[in-house]
Amino acid sequence: MTRQAVARDTNKPLEPPSEFIVKVQDINDNPPEFPHGPYYARVPEMSNVGTSVLQVTATDADDPTYGNSARLVYSILQGQPYFSVEPQTGIIRTALPNMDREARQEYDVVIQAKDMGGHMGGLSGTTEVKITLTDVNDNPPKFPQSVYSMSVSEDKVAGEEVGRLKAKDPDLGDNGLVNYRLIDGDGINMFELTTDSETREAVIKLKKMVDFETKRSYTLKVEGSNPHIDPQFLAWGPYKDEATIKISVEDADEPPVFIASSYTFEVEENAPPGTPVGRVHAKDTDVANNPVRYMIPRYTDVEQFFSINAEDGMITTTKPLDRETQPWHNISVSATEIGGHHQDTKVRVNIKVKDVNDNPPEFATNNEVLMCETVYLHSFVIETLSAVDKDEMAYRQHFTFNLAPEVAHNHNFSLKDNRDSTASIYVLRKGFSRLTQDVYYLPIEINDNGIPAMSSTNTLTIRVCSCDSKDTILSCNVEPYVLPAGLSTGALIAILACIVILLAIVVLFVALRRQKKEPLIVFEEEDIRENIITYDDEGGGEEDTEAFDIATLQNPDGANGFLPRKDIKPELQYPIRPGIGRPAANSVDVDDFIKTRIAEADSDPTAPPYDSIQIYGYEGRGSLAGSLSSLESVTTESDLDYDYLQSWGPRFKKLADLYGTKDCSINDADDGEDS
Incomplete structure (x- = not known):
């Protein structure tokens, strides 16, 4: 600072200005402070001793260049013996080996900073540090029990749950995941294992249905292991555990079981009632081995073509069967145990109706033939016939054709059997006239070679038609009227003219009658409606x-x-x-x-x-x-x-x-x- 002496009365300087330097000597009057506290830190569990956790820093407002007022020393007040702090740097380190997160996860540590180099008389300040141990996969899965007991009823179906078990792993997240699998046991083919994604439990389910009468218990061995392994802990042992499951099969009252899953029988059509069709058989698989009774549900055999013996399961017919109407009959047979819970089961029975040659053959197509009346060629083929049969066509079965005896010697048409189940119709004479005869009926016998052989007589209709020069059919209608001799064309025209005049008169008369029903006058502008009634008496x-x-x-x-x-x-x-x-x-x-x-x-x-x-x-x-x-x-x-x-x-x-x-x-x- 600058100072100058002046006269008090005149206020004039007595000497030139002088500069003075005043130095303030510091004293230790400010304690250390942690500007960033409190602190939070994380360190993996099982860390080695001396692992750095966090560095804390304190500040002191005193002059660091004068004395020890700002010389700080760090110490730990709380958190021992788990952690330590370096006095000069404030770095916090682990002090105990193998600190286990599963035993204790969080620690509250108090760090002190003291000035004057930590000597007596110095000022101090503290801060809190919360240290959390993070998880590592240092624990293998462990089943709470070495042996588990479960049971399943024999009436359970595949896919149903039998039981659950779970291996415990105290680790967190992926470190605590456990995979399960069946590794051994006599039930490995009868059961399967899945994992519940929510509860992380092993679920044992039926893979196949079990049978109490066949095998009453099964053994399974289950393994639980960690999918994520930390190599530094492999020396501690395997990351897996095993448990044994004993499953007992419980007896259930089961329905009878048919020996076959379905039955197929054959029976000839037209067989008399009571003809045996086939036998079904079912048995009670329970220990009681109750007797079984059979029946045919009404809804599977509505018309009741069949009956079944309730004792032995023999199916018989109740009425003749027709293959052409229904070649197959699909019914169900129910077997019910007597006693117990009266459970029943059903089986499909397919009955094929075997064919018998009981239908005569007949024409395959329309039995009408159109023929030109100007047939010029002798023995001209006008039609080739074929036949069908409702019965099954056996191998090498064929049809033969013959004219009926009453027309065998006619002079108009003949028939030739082609020996390939067809026949040809020939014309025996030239020229036919529609005016003389427009339709001919030709009865034909058709025979099959079935057992027994069947035959029928079918009538072939031959219609004479009018054709042009190219044998194109123009008309097959019969002439309705033949003009008498001597009636000229002029006379015919006169008759037609008279008919037309009469029709015109009738039409005119009808038109006049309709016109008289029209109103006599219509006022288009005013559109007046009237109803004038005349009478010869006094109004009412x-x-x-x-x-x-x-x-x-x-x-x-x-x-x-x-x-x-x-x-x-x-x-x-x-x-x-x-x-x-x-x-x-x-x-x-x-x-x-x-x-x-x-x-x-x-x-x-x-x-x-x-x-x-x-x-x-x-x-x-x-x-x-x-x-x-x-x-x-x-x-x-x-x-x-x-x-x-x-x-x-x-x-x-x-x-x-x-x-x-x-x-x-x-x-x-x-x-x-x-x-």
Whole structure:
């Protein structure tokens, strides 16, 4: 630092500035510290003495160049005698040989750092070090027992588990893995060994089914070994262990056993009922050796062709068998032990039905031949015949053909047996005429050489056909009609013309009848629907449901929808519209409509009216408008517009004259009026 003397009163320097150096002498006032503690370290188990584990480092804030204030010395306060520490470097080393992880895995070590070179009066600091021993494969597998006892019932099937065992290995991970295998024993062919991937157990399973009556116990020797071996520990001994397994077979009540796995028998078809087919045999293999009874389940022989003797297992027929219907019968036979648990077993029985020559031969193909009526060559072959037989065709079996005796000497056709199970049909004369005879029937006898021999007579149909110059068949139909002599072609044309004219008249008549059923007039724009009914009696008011329905004119669309029945009184009455007499402004002009219909009727005198007509003779009742009867009009006051009705009078009269009725009334179902 720099200092200078100045006058107190004038504050002027009295001398030049002087530089002073002040040196602070250190004292031991800071203890050592471990900035990176606490520490964690790992070292393999069984490590040699002096194996380095970890180096710890402490720091001291005092001046290391002055005295011993920062001179540190390391020592171990906790962890002896397993570990030691180098005083000057702080390196921790193992102090005991063969430290075993399986005995103790973790150690807590305390290291101290002291300044002043470790002498009295120095300051110190400590840190903790957690040391873990890592695993090495230093332990072989070991079975807890040298001998294991297991048992298995004789009714267990292959693949079922018998028992388990496990060798213990205190090592971890791959070092503790154990592989198992069967190395010896009289049951090595009857049992197998697998390893459970989750529990690492050896699983003993059945490889083949055992039999209590044959062998009652087995011995196995199992080896457990480590797959990963540490060479430095080989001197300690083998990495494997062995154990013996004794397996006893337990007796079980087993079902009977058939001597054969399946049976195949033969029986001739058509054999009489009771014919022996074959014998099955089963026995009880248990020590009790219970008797066995046999039966044929109904579902395997639905039609019950066979029966079986319950005592000895002899199968016989119950009805004749037909090979051509069913050449094989596949049934099951059940054997049940008497006593015990009544267990049963089944066996397949295949029965072949042997063929007997019991079916006659017949034509192999269609028995109809088409032949041209212009056959020019004598002895011309028109067909080659072959035959089939439903029976089995034995070796060297063949068919022979002959004409039936009744046609053996005919002058039209002959037959030649080709001696190869075929025959040829020949024509014996020239030219055939369909007009004379269009079909010929030729009975032919076919014989087989079976035992016994069978024969049949089959009819060959020969049809005479019309052919062209190249013998191509044109028609084989019979001539339906032969024109008589003297009828010319012109006469035939005249007859056909008359027939055509008659048909035309019939068609025209039918067309006219259909046209008359069409409506007389259709208003395309307004699409008005009408139903005018004429009758010669008084209208019935609302109860007269057969009268004219003015609602159809008010709503033309209703004609295409649902029409109420006319033969019953409707449940829903239409409300009375206001204004009696003339139609509303928005209603259909009935006057114009009637005029148009009258004009159409007058201009078409040939078309009768197509309105529905109903004649009745009773007084109308129920109309809110009252009756139009002249009798009632005299005695009863009415609100009707008679001027309006009188204006309609001539029109109704004209309608009455047109339809030929005495009275003509129009009933409006909407307002309940008779008009």
